[in-house]
Amino acid sequence: MKIGELAEATGTTTKALRFYERAGLLKAPERTPAGYRDYSADTVARLGFIRRSQSAGLTLAQIREILDIRDAGHAPCHHVQQLLQERLAGIDRQIADLIELRATVAALHDHAATVEPATCAPATVCRYL
Amino acid sequence: MKIGELAEATGTTTKALRFYERAGLLKAPERTPAGYRDYSADTVARLGFIRRSQSAGLTLAQIREILDIRDAGHAPCHHVQQLLQERLAGIDRQIADLIELRATVAALHDHAATVEPATCAPATVCRYL
DNA sequence: CTGAGGCTTCCCCTATAGGGGAAGGTCAAG
DNA sequence: CTTGACCTTCCCCTATAGGGGAAGCCTCAG
Numbered sequence: 001m002k003i004g005e006l007a008e009a010t011g012t013t014t015k016a017l018r019f020y021e022r023a024g025l026l027k028a029p030e031r032t033p034a035g036y037r038d039y040s041a042d043t044v045a046r047l048g049f050i051r052r053s054q055s056a057g058l059t060l061a062q063i064r065e066i067l068d069i070r071d072a073g074h075a076p077c078h079h080v081q082q083l084l085q086e087r088l089a090g091i092d093r094q095i096a097d098l099i100e101l102r103a104t105v106a107a108l109h110d111h112a113a114t115v116e117p118a119t120c121a122p123a124t125v126c127r128y129l
Numbered sequence: 130m131k132i133g134e135l136a137e138a139t140g141t142t143t144k145a146l147r148f149y150e151r152a153g154l155l156k157a158p159e160r161t162p163a164g165y166r167d168y169s170a171d172t173v174a175r176l177g178f179i180r181r182s183q184s185a186g187l188t189l190a191q192i193r194e195i196l197d198i199r200d201a202g203h204a205p206c207h208h209v210q211q212l213l214q215e216r217l218a219g220i221d222r223q224i225a226d227l228i229e230l231r232a233t234v235a236a237l238h239d240h241a242a243t244v245e246p247a248t249c250a251p252a253t254v255c256r257y258l
Numbered sequence: 259c260t261g262a263g264g265c266t267t268c269c270c271c272t273a274t275a276g277g278g279g280a281a282g283g284t285c286a287a288g
Numbered sequence: 289c290t291t292g293a294c295c296t297t298c299c300c301c302t303a304t305a306g307g308g309g310a311a312g313c314c315t316c317a318g
Contacts, residue, residue: 004294014295019276034284036295056234060275077241084238091231095224102220105185109213112206133264143265148306163314165265189305 001039010047025050025064027071057087132166139176154179154193156200186216 003014020026026046030038046067053063062083069076132143149155155175159167175196182192191212198205 002295013276015277016275018297023275032284032295034295036284056237057230081238081241084234084241087234088231088238091227091234095227095231098220098224098227101186102217102224105213105216105220108185109210109217112210112213131265142306144307145305147267152305161314163265165314 001041001043003037003039006039006043006047009044010051012047012051020047020050020060023060023064025060025067056084057091058083130168130170130172132168135168135172135176138173139180141176141180149176149179149189152189152193154189154196185213186220187212 001009003017007014007017017026021028026043029040029043032038049067050060050063053066054060058066066076066080066083069079130138132146136143136146146155150157155172158169158172161167178196179189179192182195183189187195195205195209195212198208
């Protein structure tokens with residue numbers, strides 16, 4: 001299957017597929033005599049895996065790690081579980097940070113609402129930021 | 130005051146200061162006969178404003194908007210309040226997205242924990258991602 | 259006078275995940 | 289035979305907020 005067909009079958013683009021190859025997520029496929037990439041059918045499943053991993057918020061680098069383990073003939077279960085755990089911790093950290101930031105911004109916003117326009121002189125340092 | 134002194138006084142770097150100038154956050158300062166930047170003392174306050182705005186999660190582009198309004202001789206209060214409100218909405222969106230993602234990843238992780246290692250054969254499509 | 263810093267401009271580099279487009283080869287249909 | 293659609297490689301570009309370093313002046317202390 002040619003690159004355009006694979007792109008259509010997996011809902012991605014030829015650009016992305018070549019990029020995945022360069023990034024080591026897809027092995028270099030066979031070539032037709034004309035030099036066209038000729039993908040095997042199971043590449044569709046591999047791309048499905050990549051896509052699902054991306055929706056879980058894993059980076060291409062992390063997905064590549066998993067695929068490398070699998071391609072080396074090992075079961076990546078343990079590694080995947082560890083990555084997911086790290087990802088969970090990262091998400092929790094991000095949420096906590098955002099909640100804190102939200103409180104800060106909300107306080108600034110509420111304070112801004114109480115500022116008398118008259119006291120908010122132009123060309124001075126802003127009173128509430 | 131020279132650029133290195135200003136950087137030290139505001140806890141930033143000369144690189145950042147030149148970058149702010151190019152980005153329109155700082156006006157081009159006077160120059161000494163030798164061509165050195167010669168900042169006025171109130172630039173310290175301006176950088177304090179920039180720094181506080183950054184902690185509130187505003188981008189340099191947004192901070193620049195505020196400063197432009199102020200430099201034009203208008204009070205930026207209204208604009209600032211609007212920006213803060215948009216920022217709040219953005220934060221809320223990010224938090225909601227992260228909570229959803231967290232649930233997805235947690236489900237994957239829990240599922241992974243229940244997978245029998247034996248059924249997780251290498252070189253097959255991963256069973257839980 | 260000379261060396262150490264500090265200053266100037268200029269250009270490239272970082273990470274992320276590709277997108278845009280040029281120049282040229284290939285293939286199937288009309 | 290040619291045209292259009294597809295393929296190839298190659299290089300630059302996106303946004304963010306600067307960082308690294310080179311080559312060349314300036315200035316101050318010893």
